[in-house]
Amino acid sequence: xxxxxxxxxxxxxxxxMGGVDKGLAPLRGRPMVALVLxxxxxxxxxxxxxxxxxLEQYRSLGYPVVTDExxxxxxxxxxxxxxxxxxxxxxxxxxxxxSPFLPADLAxxxxxxxxxxxxxxxxxxxxxxxQPVFALVRTxxxxxxxxxxxxxxxxxxxxxTTLRFVEVCFDDEEEAFSNINTLDELKSFQSPA
Numbered sequence: 001x002x003x004x005x006x007x008x009x010x011x012x013x014x015x016x017m018g019g020v021d022k023g024l025a026p027l028r029g030r031p032m033v034a035l036v037l038x039x040x041x042x043x044x045x046x047x048x049x050x051x052x053x054x055l056e057q058y059r060s061l062g063y064p065v066v067t068d069e070x071x072x073x074x075x076x077x078x079x080x081x082x083x084x085x086x087x088x089x090x091x092x093x094x095x096x097x098x099s100p101f102l103p104a105d106l107a108x109x110x111x112x113x114x115x116x117x118x119x120x121x122x123x124x125x126x127x128x129x130x131q132p133v134f135a136l137v138r139t140x141x142x143x144x145x146x147x148x149x150x151x152x153x154x155x156x157x158x159x160x161t162t163l164r165f166v167e168v169c170f171d172d173e174e175e176a177f178s179n180i181n182t183l184d185e186l187k188s189f190q191s192p193a
Contacts, residue, residue, distance in 0.1 A: 003090040004107055006044035007083035008036055009076050009133060010097035011052045011068055021054050023097030028190060035100035037061060043107035044093055048086050050079035075154050076133050077145065084142040096133045096179060103176040110136035113168045120163040126174040130167070132156040134177065 010023035023033035
């Protein structure tokens with residue numbers, strides 16, 4: 001058993017979406033986070049949602065909800081820290097709430113690349129781009145992450161470079177990592193492809 005907790009990162013303010021909570025923004029008649037959960041849940045052993053507002057709406061989805069321990073919407077690393085603290089599995093797989101098309105084989109491919117190389121973390125790469133919020137992380141790294149955050153670190157890539165990590169190429173599924181940051185982008189994805 002892989003022992004993976006899926007962690008949906010929905011803790012941001014949605015500034016680029018005019019303050020709309022992105023995870024709850026409707027896409028094709030459902031909250032975007034529901035679409036992420038639908039694609040993620042078959043791949044993992046447990047699910048946790050990281051959110052910092054609209055907590056009851058997130059809890060209504062039927063999964064535990066954790067909030068950042070660091071105030072002020074500190075970013076995805078703060079969400080990862082909260083999720084790692086709550087997880088009871090060996091690994092945490094992070095996915096943002098605004099990427100409803102994530103691959104059905106995300107967990108399997110990250111796990112397959114990470115474990116044989118005995119790395120701390122596996123992160124998605126498409127083309128020349130890292131997709132740092134799509135990562136499989138060892139839960140045992142929580143003290144390391146906490147120390148990084150306590151020193152003022154906030155950049156997810158900066159933390160990754162302190163670890164043994166492997167990049168996993170997903171060029172064959174690049175479109176699966178489309179994220180929806182603005183109301184215009186949300187509108188452009190409303191019609192099924």
